[in-house]
Amino acid sequence: MSGGGDRSPAGGTLAEQPLEERIRALGLALGLDALGFAGPEPTARTEFLRDWIARGYAGEMDYLERRIEERIDPRRVLPGVRTLIVGALACAPADGPALEPEGRGIVARYAGGDDYHDVLLDRLRALEAALPALAGRPVRSRCYVDTGPVAEKAAAEQAGLGWIAKNTCLIHPELGSNLMLGVVLCDLELAQDGAGTDHCGSCRACLDACPTDAFPEPYVLDATRCLSYTTIELRGAIPESLRAAQGDRVFGCDVCQTVCPWNRSRPRGPLADPLGLRTRLAPREIWRAPSLAWLLALDEEDFLAATRGTALRRSRRLGLLRNALVAAGNAGLPSLRPLVARHAEGDDVILREHALWALEQIDARAAAGA
Template sequence: MELAAGKPRGRVVSSDASPADPPPRALSDRIKSLALALGFDRAGICSAAPSAETRFVREWVRRGHAAAMGYIERRVDEREDPSRLMPGIQSVIVVGLAHDPPAELPEATGEETSSSPIRIASYVGKEDYHDVMLEPLRALATGLEALVPGPVETRCYVDTGPVLERVFAARAGLGWQGKNTCLIDRELGSRMLLGVVLCSLDLVHDVPEADHCGTCRACLDACPTNAFEEPYVLDARKCISYNTIESREGIDPLLRGEHGDWAFGCDICQDVCPWNRRREAGDLPDPMGLRGRLAPDPQWVRAELRWVLSLDEEAWRAATRGSALRRSRYRGLMRNALVAAGNSGDSGLVALVEGFAAGEDTMLAEHARWALARL
């Protein structure tokens, strides 16, 4: 089944444009068409004005839900009001690039030396998505500047700046923020990566998508660590994705048993979402090859814990070169793998885990002792 992709979302409106004033609409449509031509699946435009949604980040941080992500708190003013990040900003151009659902597991061959594979988030590909998206995003900004005669300021971000991408994506009509806080598109689901171009032009804005979660609680009920304080509110302190990627600290012993075999990120709240059942791997066109660059690295698709735990830092660097897996750092991945080992019940991992228990890294040694007590 091939799904429709590569189209702007929704009807367009503007606070200052009228039917008798088509140039702004034409410019906005050309910008979105250019985004699609560059390989993105979705494109929309919205106002950069602060809103209740952007202001909520301050309350979210105040509640402690940002955990140890100090970079969010340090620049919360800019997240709340983009004009503090870029004076003169008027519009935000948002693009989306869908990535494939998790690949089917390979059939067992009977030759495996271990039955304890890890899982990593489905967005992790052979190339880091930041790099894959930033190149065409910059090309979009350059193309935009060429479309207007006067000066225009732009700034591009792919999940790296103090910008609330999902808030602006929802405002630009790319989807709605689901109860699991992910952006959900009715056709593409939530497996979509976002990028933004901040722009000084007053462009025509798209209409936000309605919330289609209804009474569904699948994501909330499936989360093994109860990371959702309430619908639409995630407590990062309990989130497997945060704890295996962003956190540099030890994982709460009370949560480790619920981490299962996740060693980098977590897809559970997306896997159970009904809106993600409409797609299969390889069902979207990829005219510019962007999605292909996000294809999983075969060596990391259900990689065996025996192999992961045997990696030294040099081998880890070679195995993660150019990948988003670098985000957790070597120490973080070993921490995560030790937790997965403790959850595996695989006594064949004892010798490898004992090596960490006897090591000089006190955090890894503590996680290794926890794992040994369960093996």
């Protein structure tokens, strides 16, 4: 941005605008789709985390509990923090048929492109680096994109970027919920935007569509039943009771967002992408509908090459193979049997058990003449 003559959207030179607007303008110029300001105090949303974990809904995500006090109160993360600057970047919503062609797996929309942590963190760090110049004084700050003890969705709601919906996603009224969120904590006293308003109304499409019944009540997710947890976060065996519902998904699940009316229409058409950020987030060809046969044969070297720079690394190869075995069992295709059988004789106890389960499904389908 050059000095002096830059005009802000609201008129006048940028230098004449309040600090909040100059930070917002820079965030948008850096490629963020929305940016808001929230206070650092704990809220009912962050306090709810404690209750949610106590109910056992966090499963094995121990890291959530380890730094729970910081998650609830950002002032414990950065003493002297006055404002949470929350940035959102929208990726293109999931499209295409809900079920992929036979023998192919489904990967959550956000995961098949460049890792959103890297894409968004890079933007927020640039914003963070500019704060001292914009404020005209040194600024103490920290920046996180799922990388620290910060409740990003709660902060985004407080910053006016939308509301935490019945499916527990943050929905922005114009951008929908296919959002990547990040937070800059800083010691600048900035005017807060005010919390977003809930627009779920009487809708319950997400609750009804969830294949695993993972919502014990609206606005509450039991992560231990959610496919985004069982296929990504969970390191051990996927509970048998959830395997059929996994269908052909091999990494994450988009169902409760795909069915949401706030993601279905974008009145102003597709979002522009002047900096190519959305293009970077879009799934690479290899991950649009990966063949289960290919996944089942992945060795470590192939896995590392295919997942380089993506969030798919999080599942590790064994996790992805485990997921692919469940998808293969659900597909019931005899052509996959030899690939599945190899894992039934391998060294890994988790893969062996999932392979035996998948063989049972394939054989049962064959016996039934399907």
